[in-house]
Amino acid sequence: MADGFLFDVKVLELGDEKGEFCGKLFAGAGAEVIKVEPPGGGPSRLNGPFYQDQPDPTRSLYFWHYNVGKRGVTLDIHAPRAKAMLEKLIARSDVLIDSLPLDTLSRLGLDWPALRKLNPRLIYLVITPFGRSGPWRDYKATDLIHLALGGPMMCCGYDPKPDGTYDTPPIAPQMWHAYHIACNQAFIAAVGALIGREMSGAGEMIDLPIHQAVAVSTEVDVPIWIYSQKPVLRQTGRHAVQRVTPQAQFKTADGRYSMLLLGITPRESAALIEFLTEKGFGAELNEKFKDPTSRRGPEFNACLTGALTRCMGAYGVEEIWREAQRKRISWAAVRLPEENLGDEHWRMRQTFARVEHPELGASFNYVGAPTLAEQCPWRTGPRAPLPGEHNQEIYGGQLGLDAEQVEDLRRQGVI
Amino acid sequence: MRPLEGVRVLDLTWVLAGGGGPRLLDALGAEAIRIEWRERLDSLRLAGPFVGPEPDQSRPRRPTDPPANVNRSGIFNDINAGKRAISLNMTRPEGREIFKRLVAISDVVVDSFTSETMRNWGLGYEVLKSIKPDIIYLQQSGWGYKGVYSGFGSYGPVAQAISGLTEQSGLPEPYPPAGWGYSYMDWSGAYYCAIMMLLAVYYKRRTGKGQYIDGSQLEPSIYLTGTAVLDYSANGRHWQRRGNRAIARPMAPHGVYRCAGEDRWIAIAVTNEEEWRALAAQMGTPQWTAEPRFATMAARVANQDELDRLLGAWTAQQEPFALQERLQAAGVAAGVCQTAEDRVERDPQLRHLNWLIPLPHPEIGTWPVKNVPFHFANAVVGQGGPLERAAPCYGQDNDYVYGELLRLSAQERERLRRQGII
Secondary structure, eight states: OOOOTTTTOEEEEEESHHHHHHHHHHHHTTOEEEEEEOTTOOGGGGOSOBGGGOOOTTOBHHHHHHHTTOEEEEOOTTSTTHHHHHHHHHHTOSEEEEESSTTHHHHTTOOHHHHHHHOTTOEEEEEESSOSSSTTTTOOOOHHHHHHHTSHHHHOSOOOOTTSOOSSOOOOOTTTHHHHHHHHHHHHHHHHHHHHHHHHOOOEEEEEEHHHHHHTOSOSHHHHHHHHOOOOEEETTEEEESSOOOOOEEEOTTSOEEEOOSOSOHHHHHHHHHHHHHTTOOHHHHHHOOSGGGOOHHHHHHHHHHHHHHHHHTSOTTTSHHHHHHTTOOOEEOOOGGGGTTOHHHHHHTOEEEEEEGGGTEEEEEEOOSSBOSSSOOOOOSOOOOTTTTHIIIIIIITOOOHHHHHHHHHTTOO | OOTTTTOEEEEEOOTTTTTHHHHHHHHTTOEEEEEEBTTBOOGGGGOSOBSSSOOOOSSOOOTTSOOTTOSOBHHHHHHTTTOEEEEOOTTSHHHHHHHHHHHTTOSEEEEOSOTTHHHHTTOSHHHHHHHSTTOEEEEEESSOSSSTTTTOOOOHHHHHHHHTTTTTSSOOTTSOOOOOSSOHHHHHHHHHHHHHHHHHHHHHHHHSOOEEEEEESHHHHHHTSTTHHHHHHHHOOOOOOOTTSOSSSOOSSEEEEEOSSTTOEEEEEOOSHHHHHHHHHHTTOOGGGGSGGGSSHHHHHHTHHHHHHHHHHHHTTSOHHHHHHHHHHTTOEEEEOOOHHHHHHTOHHHHHTTOEEEEOOTTTOOEEEEOOSOEESSSOOOTTGGGTOOOOOTTTTHIIIIIIITOOOHHHHHHHHHTTOO
């Protein structure tokens, strides 16, 4: 089997849903990831949905999704006997992902200087809600709170009323994007540090505040404010900008939606009018806006929007977007996530993966690779660990404890 | 020391989904050289807001004139901070020969052209590899090169629509999807563009091997749809929008509530009974908070419409930031739906974290640019990169690249300029 990109990297993951997606990326890129959970299992095992809707720490689809490809040990890190074990695990790791509550490791005597002494080559990645210092350091947060404070919500929602006010709230796009946004950037930083270590030989500590990661990841609202001190307006299914722009989402014949942004380029506008004409919806456009230079402004947009509304309303959601795309029009079906499973394009690219759950006698479709790298294929699997599934293997095989010692630790509630 | 010191990236990407990737490598210390030519400027150079005069495309110009006012876009300045830029006409055979000489001294080539462009120019992976055996070539297209939709166009909203991200966002039927009010998949696409380059650089450092990666904007989008595909596969359940309500655990109240002021809202998430009691106490424990229909988490979830209405009637009287402070002090997770103005002008935590850094630009002066959100204890990391500057002007680094790196003589460079190659 071909190597993953990070074939020789060992990662230790401590914490909860804030850092779990980063560990998933490491596992996908071929690193060995050991997840340390409290005895009985970590907090995200309580997140739904659950397999067959039966809540159970081994049936959380949330946990399955975010922990696929990892190995799992249990350890009560606060137990007196645990510290030496934790130190051994850290000493053998290249990367430590820490999304425990603030200062947990320092209180155990494992602050950065101590960790460094333990393992001078360690990349120590700390993911916190707001940072390790500052006025909001101790604020409580969830995914929703981060998407509010960080700025995405004030860009997302529905059109204002004609008088410019809103009767609908800002929207937090589902699901778990504050953690996605933070972990993507955490992973970038950590792999960057691994590359740097090749030259310096030294470890690194990286502090990643989720709030900052989210706040830098909106698009034009911040530069528009910095350069022109203007606010942006939330608009249905399209960019929040200073002015209200033409509709971009259209109802299809089967009660679904298609999307198309108007006014991207003159070439695309021309191709679109030609396409609408072919489909029999271009008569008014061709009559009123024969001259290509007249194809701009609110009247043209209204006419084009009308033609699009009629055309999209005449076809099912999957019916003609490909045909439009072949004419270089960026038309797209608004799909449900699961509707991509049957698509030939993703099948050819192995975008989804089948993962076995032997103890259930079943296998399921997972989202697989975020890219196609044939030399270093992305790994999806094996399935997420059961609580403490690899205790014997890791504590026995790698930390050198015998079966009796492992059993003793288990009886005492340490693992 | 900078982690990516000595890594050179030839950047043939555009806009944000591509251009943001090399930006991140640059922040980590790589040298990203952006390649443009007169007929193929990054379109963000022409996107406002501008500092000073706007780009003037109307005036006829001789082929050797530099394009007018293309260095004044604030958005371009933010997205390309720290990069170098050269002008090099890739549509001309001699331009492509010069490009090959650059490949010979680079580590990574990344492009976001439509799928066949580089191959049609005779610059596919096999050719690049013959020039530099350990080259990393990331082809970052919309849908990916391999597959039946190769060549289809994409930008953020297309990726979001197809992947399901659009459908996942918004109020329940009969409301339509709200989707994303910006190109979420432009930044996120850029993250995966950066991730794939970094992974390949690490692999090359460890094994000496380069590689070709067939990247896309669509697949990272699918990768971010969370547990929805698994829920369908395991439970046969189709995704249904639930607005801002909690989807993984029972939490109520959980949503955004109107505050005093024009279009002001606060997000509140109550995760347990203690927080509910604290919230009720902040409201002055009105009678309704003690009613059985709100007594337990399960009861509050079952009666959320009414709960949200009552809570919203109270928040509507409150100034949002004072309320945030009060609720957080009482141990309730709460946060204002912040605008860009809030974040830039008042957010004390972002200021504490130095989220914006001033970077100099030769034509528009010094402006704040969004810094990367990772703080390194030892290595020097920051937006602006090794040059510690904002975005490059068109062709700003021609002397450095053609003179110092390729050692072309001044006369040779002048000839290439006159012929419209550089």
